[in-house]
Amino acid sequence: MIPKDFPDGSFGEGHPVALYERLHGRPPVRHPELPLWVAGTHAEVMEVVTDPATYRSRDGILIPEIGHSYDAPPTIMHTDPPDHTRYRGLVAPAFRPSVLRRLEGAVRDRITALLDAVPADEPFDVVERLAVPLPLQVICLLLGIPEADWERFHAWSEAIVPGANPDLTEEERGALRIECGTYLIGEAHARRTAPRDDVISQLATLELDGDKLTDMELVMFLIQLLVAGNETTRHSLSGGLLALAERPDEWTALKSRPVELLPAAVEEILRWTLPVVYFLRTASRPVTLGGSEIAEGDKVMLLYGAANRDPAAFGPDAGRFDIARFDTARKPPAPNLAFGFGPHFCLGAALARMEIRLVLEALLERYERIEPAGGAAYNGSSVVAGLRRCPLSFRRGGE
Numbered sequence: 001m002i003p004k005d006f007p008d009g010s011f012g013e014g015h016p017v018a019l020y021e022r023l024h025g026r027p028p029v030r031h032p033e034l035p036l037w038v039a040g041t042h043a044e045v046m047e048v049v050t051d052p053a054t055y056r057s058r059d060g061i062l063i064p065e066i067g068h069s070y071d072a073p074p075t076i077m078h079t080d081p082p083d084h085t086r087y088r089g090l091v092a093p094a095f096r097p098s099v100l101r102r103l104e105g106a107v108r109d110r111i112t113a114l115l116d117a118v119p120a121d122e123p124f125d126v127v128e129r130l131a132v133p134l135p136l137q138v139i140c141l142l143l144g145i146p147e148a149d150w151e152r153f154h155a156w157s158e159a160i161v162p163g164a165n166p167d168l169t170e171e172e173r174g175a176l177r178i179e180c181g182t183y184l185i186g187e188a189h190a191r192r193t194a195p196r197d198d199v200i201s202q203l204a205t206l207e208l209d210g211d212k213l214t215d216m217e218l219v220m221f222l223i224q225l226l227v228a229g230n231e232t233t234r235h236s237l238s239g240g241l242l243a244l245a246e247r248p249d250e251w252t253a254l255k256s257r258p259v260e261l262l263p264a265a266v267e268e269i270l271r272w273t274l275p276v277v278y279f280l281r282t283a284s285r286p287v288t289l290g291g292s293e294i295a296e297g298d299k300v301m302l303l304y305g306a307a308n309r310d311p312a313a314f315g316p317d318a319g320r321f322d323i324a325r326f327d328t329a330r331k332p333p334a335p336n337l338a339f340g341f342g343p344h345f346c347l348g349a350a351l352a353r354m355e356i357r358l359v360l361e362a363l364l365e366r367y368e369r370i371e372p373a374g375g376a377a378y379n380g381s382s383v384v385a386g387l388r389r390c391p392l393s394f395r396r397g398g399e
Contacts, residue, residue: 001019001022001023001029002019002029002031002038003019003032004032004033005033006019006031006038007063007277007382008382009382010382011277011378011379011380011381011382012378012380014239014378014385015274015305015309015385017319019040019306020040020305020306020309021319023038023040023303023306024040024306024310024311024312025041025311025312026040026041026290027044027289027290027291028044028290028292028294028300029292030292031301034063034066034299035066035298035299036063036066036280036299036300036301037289037292037294037298037299037301038301039289039290039300039301039302039303039307040307040310041290041306041307041310041312041313042307042308042310042312042313042334042337043310043313044289044290044307045303045304045337045341046307046335047289047290048281048289048300048302049281049302049340049341049342049343049344050341050342052080052081052084052342052343053080053081054283054285054287055281055282055283055284055300056080056281056282056284057077057078057079057080057084057279057281057282057344058070058073058079058080058083058282059282059299060078060280060282061078061279061280061281062162062279062280062383063280063382064162065280066299074220075220075221075223075224076088076091076217076221076224077224077279077344081343084343084344085343087213087217087221088343088347089208090203090206090208090212090213091203091213091221091347092347093202093206094199094203094206095347095350095351099199100350100351103138103142103351103354104354104358106141107134107141107354107355107358108358110134110137110138110141111134111358111359112362114130114133114134115130115362115363115366117129118130118394120367120396121394122393123373123374123391123392123393124373124392124393125389125391126238126242126390126391126392127234127238127387127388127390128389130237130238130359131234131235131237131241131387131390132230132234133150134233134234134237134355134359135229135231135233135234135237135355136154136157136230137150138229138230138351138355139153139225139226139229139230140153142229142351143187143199143200143222143225143226144187144191144196144197144198144199144201145187145200153180155176156177156179156180156226157226157227157230157231158176159172159173159176159180160173160176160177160180160223160226160227161227161231161381161383161384162381162382162383163379163380163381163382163383164231164379164381164383164384165379166379166380180223180226181219181223184200184219184222184223184226185215185218185219187200188200188203188204188215188218188219188222189204191204191205192204192205199225200222203218203222204218225348227384228346229348229351229352231384231386232275232276232352233351233352233355234386235273235275235384235386235387236269236273236274236275236338236352236386237355237359238386238387238390239269239272239273239275239386239387240270240272240273240356241359241370241390241392242372242376242387242390242392243269243272243273243321245370245371245372246372247321248369248371250321250322250323251369251370253323253324254323254360254364255364255368258361258364260327260329261323261327262357262360262361262364263326263328263357264323264324264325264326264327264328265323265360266353266356266357266360267325267336268321268322268323268324268326269356270336270339270352270353271308271314271326271336271337272308272321273338273386274304274305274308274337274338275385276304276338276340276384277303277304277381277382277383277384278301278302278303278382278383279301279302279304279340280300280301280302281300281302282297282298282299282300283295283296283297283299283300284296304337304338304340307337308336308337308338310334313333313334314333314334339352363394366394366396367394367396368395368396368397369394369395370394370395371392371393371395372391372392372393373391373392373393374391375389375391376389376390376391377389377390
């Protein structure tokens with residue numbers, strides 16, 4: 001059922017839908033080569049992510065971490081309660097709704113500038129000209145670091161995500177990761193001395209009941225924020241625009257009923273594209289999951305893309321892109337797992353939703369249609385998968 005090298009090599013053309021369909025309606029399947037079980041139904045993934053006592057994160061969340069141990073958790077994603085509760089309590093205030101509301105006008109300005117710079121009625125790469133720069137500019141704005149350096153931050157991000165840039169050697173990736181961490185901890189130390197109105201200052205100076213982030217916790221969270229805050233949004237944005245371009249009826253429906261359908265369209269884009277391929281959990285005790293007997297210490301791969309296309313959760317048309325799927329006038333479907341669920345629900349979910357919504361609002365106001373304009377290409381990453389190139393044409397009118 002599962003290729004021996006899965007997930008490597010499986011995302012070169014987007015989500016491996018045929019594999020997802022084989023996993024739907026079945027209990028977790030043992031991987032033929034790796035010491036783990038693959039969970040591909042919505043119910044299984046939900047059961048795991050909402051039970052951190054049984055399925056722990058501290059033993060590693062990615063395949064290359066199998067067999068490794070850490071003196072301290074390298075990211076918040078590697079923590080379990082109560083450590084995770086403490087960590088999240090320290091960083092969550094930086095993502096309050098009031099913080100994001102203050103950003104909205106600035107995000108609109110950056111979208112306007114980017115769209116002003118792309119040609120109307122002519123092909124261009126939406127990844128290069130819109131989907132890459134926008135989330136990076138927003139993250140720079142949020143962190144309070146120079147937006148003019150966004151290309152530098154892009155290089156760092158590509159070096160940190162396995163498989164994101166296959167042109168980099170391991171030595172180049174390592175050097176860029178060190179450069180990124182050194183820069184961010186330097187910025188955090190500077191904010192402790194002279195705080196500003198930005199997220200780095202909030203995280204560097206925040207105390208909760210006398211507790212504060214260590215330097216290691218601080219730099220790892222900032223790296224995670226830099227990567228998660230731009231790579232995932234980039235791929236959802238570009239993948240969502242491609243889905244709309246390939247389905248003109250969906251774009252027409254959105255244009256005719258933007259007020260009712262825009263929030264639903266954002267959710268469907270997130271469900272459909274879901275850039276995060278998987279995370280692992282480790283069973284802390286013998287447990288039955290979906291009918292499979294999981295032994296203590298076994299790894300479980302949470303295959304989020306499969307779960308988000310599970311017909312048992314989203315109906316028999318779960319394999320179709322439908323911008324009205326999450327329309328509030330309908331019966332609500334199952335929870336969208338684009339940002340995870342439970343204790344590890346993504347802190348940046350509201351920010352990503354805002355960026356996608358504002359881009360769609362701007363496109364609906366400016367253009368009559370969006371159309372494919374050439375062959376799209378995927379990065380093939382087995383961790384954060386998405387488009388490396390996506391030629392589109394934004395059409396103002398006419399044929």
